[in-house]
Amino acid sequence: MYYAMNTRFLHAAALSGMGALGLSGPSMAQSPFDDVVTAEILPGWETSEGTHMAGLRLVLADGWKTYWRAPGAAGIPPQFDWTGSANIQGVAVHWPRPEVFYQNGMRSIGYANEVVLPLEITRTETDAEITMNALVNLGVCLDVCVPASVQITAELPAKPQTAPIQAALDARPQTAALAGVGDVTCTVEAIDDGMRLTTSIPVSQIGSSEIVVVETADPTIWVAETTVVRSGLSLTAVTDLVPEAAQPFEVDAETLRITVLAQDQAIDITGCALN
Numbered sequence: 001m002y003y004a005m006n007t008r009f010l011h012a013a014a015l016s017g018m019g020a021l022g023l024s025g026p027s028m029a030q031s032p033f034d035d036v037v038t039a040e041i042l043p044g045w046e047t048s049e050g051t052h053m054a055g056l057r058l059v060l061a062d063g064w065k066t067y068w069r070a071p072g073a074a075g076i077p078p079q080f081d082w083t084g085s086a087n088i089q090g091v092a093v094h095w096p097r098p099e100v101f102y103q104n105g106m107r108s109i110g111y112a113n114e115v116v117l118p119l120e121i122t123r124t125e126t127d128a129e130i131t132m133n134a135l136v137n138l139g140v141c142l143d144v145c146v147p148a149s150v151q152i153t154a155e156l157p158a159k160p161q162t163a164p165i166q167a168a169l170d171a172r173p174q175t176a177a178l179a180g181v182g183d184v185t186c187t188v189e190a191i192d193d194g195m196r197l198t199t200s201i202p203v204s205q206i207g208s209s210e211i212v213v214v215e216t217a218d219p220t221i222w223v224a225e226t227t228v229v230r231s232g233l234s235l236t237a238v239t240d241l242v243p244e245a246a247q248p249f250e251v252d253a254e255t256l257r258i259t260v261l262a263q264d265q266a267i268d269i270t271g272c273a274l275n
Contacts, residue, residue: 207262
């Protein structure tokens with residue numbers, strides 16, 4: 001059996017105070033946003049690695065959008081709390097290629113109308129069933145952007161819904177190797193409140209409006225929107241990395257995640273070699 005429970009919206013101020021604790025607010029009166037997003041777990045299959053592949057399907061009202069894991073300066077990244085679940089050691093979220101949106105002069109990255117996020121679940125006990133009881137906090141946008149919280153429950157395995165999960169896996173960005181990316185290099189220099197990172201990516205052009213997104217292993221480090229310049233077969237991206245301490249720090253270049261995005265293609269790159 002699997003189903004999704006009703007979505008409830010949280011006040012923005014309440015979410016900022018409670019999100020880090022994985023807490024939800026009290027029941028509230030009917031909101032005009034209550035039916036903006038619904039969610040369900042799609043049962044999948046056992047992988048050759050012994051994990052269970054499932055999917056989280058998010059369906060949004062017409063015209064609404066939700067965010068990717070690195071949503072841009074104006075976005076709210078999804079947060080997953082699996083602590084109410086049983087027989088789950090860990091969950092890896094596989095992200096399909098997102099879209100780039102521009103609104104009110106700001107850039108955000110995410111998904112419109114509907115998205116399936118494949119969930120690769122590692123069990124605590126290999127042969128036992130999985131009970132999923134998770135809280136997902138996410139942001140949704142139309143003319144306004146609001147935070148939402150949805151509770152999802154499922155008993156797995158169940159009758160598989162393979163096609164939408166596989167389609168989402170197939171829609172992930174290409175790996176650097178498959179995309180023919182050369183040796184990615186980067187340089188760092190100290191700035192007043194952190195570090196400036198310049199990344200050089202040897203790769204053929206994948207679209208007319210390429211952007212580059214840089215992510216660090218530490219989610220508390222603020223990453224500025226990149227400035228991107230293409231010269232022939234090389235893409236150069238410059239961004240600033242600012243830690244909570246607002247001072248220069250040592251950048252772990254090997255753990256950086258670099259994504260090149262264009263209209264219909266994307267490339268996922270892990271790490272760069274420091275010059």
